Amino acid sequence: MARPRKPLLSRARIVAAALALIDAEGLTALSTRRLAAELGVSGPSLYNHFPTKDALLDAVADTVIAQVDVTAFADGDWRTGLLGWARSYRAALAAHPHIVPFLAQGPGRRPAGLRMADAAFGGLVDAGWPPAQATRVCAMVRYFVAGSALGSFARGFVDDPGAYDPDTYPHLGQAHLLAEHRRRVDEGAFEAGLLALVDGLALHHPQVRPGGR
Amino acid sequence: MARPRKPLLSRARIVAAALALIDAEGLTALSTRRLAAELGVSGPSLYNHFPTKDALLDAVADTVIAQVDVTAFADGDWRTGLLGWARSYRAALAAHPHIVPFLAQGPGRRPAGLRMADAAFGGLVDAGWPPAQATRVCAMVRYFVAGSALGSFARGFVDDPGAYDPDTYPHLGQAHLLAEHRRRVDEGAFEAGLLALVDGLALHHPQVRPGGR
DNA sequence: ACCTGAACACCGTTCAAGT
DNA sequence: ACCTGAACACCGTTCAAGT
Numbered sequence: 001m002a003r004p005r006k007p008l009l010s011r012a013r014i015v016a017a018a019l020a021l022i023d024a025e026g027l028t029a030l031s032t033r034r035l036a037a038e039l040g041v042s043g044p045s046l047y048n049h050f051p052t053k054d055a056l057l058d059a060v061a062d063t064v065i066a067q068v069d070v071t072a073f074a075d076g077d078w079r080t081g082l083l084g085w086a087r088s089y090r091a092a093l094a095a096h097p098h099i100v101p102f103l104a105q106g107p108g109r110r111p112a113g114l115r116m117a118d119a120a121f122g123g124l125v126d127a128g129w130p131p132a133q134a135t136r137v138c139a140m141v142r143y144f145v146a147g148s149a150l151g152s153f154a155r156g157f158v159d160d161p162g163a164y165d166p167d168t169y170p171h172l173g174q175a176h177l178l179a180e181h182r183r184r185v186d187e188g189a190f191e192a193g194l195l196a197l198v199d200g201l202a203l204h205h206p207q208v209r210p211g212g213r
Numbered sequence: 214m215a216r217p218r219k220p221l222l223s224r225a226r227i228v229a230a231a232l233a234l235i236d237a238e239g240l241t242a243l244s245t246r247r248l249a250a251e252l253g254v255s256g257p258s259l260y261n262h263f264p265t266k267d268a269l270l271d272a273v274a275d276t277v278i279a280q281v282d283v284t285a286f287a288d289g290d291w292r293t294g295l296l297g298w299a300r301s302y303r304a305a306l307a308a309h310p311h312i313v314p315f316l317a318q319g320p321g322r323r324p325a326g327l328r329m330a331d332a333a334f335g336g337l338v339d340a341g342w343p344p345a346q347a348t349r350v351c352a353m354v355r356y357f358v359a360g361s362a363l364g365s366f367a368r369g370f371v372d373d374p375g376a377y378d379p380d381t382y383p384h385l386g387q388a389h390l391l392a393e394h395r396r397r398v399d400e401g402a403f404e405a406g407l408l409a410l411v412d413g414l415a416l417h418h419p420q421v422r423p424g425g426r
Numbered sequence: 427a428c429c430t431g432a433a434c435a436c437c438g439t440t441c442a443a444g445t
Numbered sequence: 446a447c448c449t450g451a452a453c454a455c456c457g458t459t460c461a462a463g464t
Contacts, residue, residue: 003427007427009428033456048427052458053458104364106366114382115381115382118384131387135391135398135402138366142360143403144406147317150314150360150363151319156320170335172327174344188349189350190353193410196409196410197409200408200412204412216447216449217445217448246436246438260440
């Protein structure tokens with residue numbers, strides 16, 4: 001066919017198909033050949049739109065981060081801002097857990113990642129946090145969110161009553177039931193942990209007033 | 214050569230070489246052929262010791278988790294236990310960041326992973342935490358530790374003063390300096406976050422007394 | 427500019443063959 | 446039991462060739 005009159009591919013179409021494949025079958029299932037086949041073209045075609053597979057993954061990661069809502073910082077109360085950001089951040093990542101290990105390497109030069117970092121850090125500083133502390137708080141939230149989205153805690157245990165020998169693991173008698181309730185367990189732990197973290201921060205930093213500067 | 218009188222390989226030797234390769238060049242650098250070459254054998258030899266590459270990674274992951282010290286739970290105070298566990302857990306993972314995405318999928322059937330989960334959960338329950346809350350606390354700590362070890366927060370920003378346009382990202386003027394101080398930033402954020410989390414938990418659960426049951 | 431097939435140097439894994 | 450080389454179906458990426 002060679003070059004068609006209308007391009008068969010676009011960066012947006014490639015990114016969407018890549019994310020769908022990653023969500024459905026995991027990061028390792030994404031190969032350039034497989035993705036190209038899904039898009040109805042041959043493997044090397046992708047290289048007209050992205051220089052490397054890594055650059056494609058960067059674009060996929062950035063569309064995920066672009067979903068994060070940072071507007072909660074607008075009202076000036078840092079607790080409201082932090083809670084809203086963290087919940088939205090977690091929701092965005094948990095919707096696409098297989099790309100989290102790639103994402104969590106940091107924003108690098110990805111625009112949406114930098115926009116989010118800028119808004120969160122700026123929101124904390126504007127609310128009265130000293131810059132060094134604001135950096136730490138951003139890091140903590142990233143740790144907690146990425147860790148919670150990286151892999152289900154509950155699903156980490158196999159769903160098999162005979163899997164965990166009671167003599168060897170005396171406290172894991174109910175662990176195989178976790179898989180069944182994994183969503184409730186994971187969301188409950190995230191929410192409880194987030195609230196504990198925020199209240200702990202407030203406790204340790206009474207000089208940063210709740211209502212903004 | 215065929216079969217030698219003394220086996221050339223052992224599971225322990227393979228695991229050690231695999232971990233060294235992962236630490237030095239990342240998870241993607243670990244191929245069965247490359248690892249075999251490093252060990253002075255041909256690729257398929259590894260299949261006499263592990264059924265698949267995944268089983269090998271399971272063994273690597275379990276040796277990392279085996280380094281985690283859970284003895285801090287012995288003294289009965291849950292705060293001491295939790296802090297000791299979390300710090301040791303983070304140290305073990307941060308020493309081998311490239312395997313964290315694999316590790317964080319959960320313990321599955323890995324003995325050291327289950328031993329750690331059993332000790333942490335059991336330690337909290339013995340200290341007076343209701344089982345459902347103890348599960349949550351274990352999940353939170355896993356989230357925070359895995360997220361902090363997964364990738365440096367500080368290294369996530371490129372070390373290039375011109376990388377972040379001040380008009381687009383008004384608050385990231387100093388971000389390129391993070392790379393330089395990454396260890397201090399990451400360890401400081403982890404420690405501050407851990408203390409905030411523990412104090413927040415204590416605040417939210419006053420009925421669990423600090424000294425044990 | 428944007429697609430193609432052929433080609434290169436890789437993968438994980440299987441298997442028959444050797445001792 | 447534990448190693449080997451050959452083979453299979455894959456990879457990411459380059460490149461000359463087509464329109």
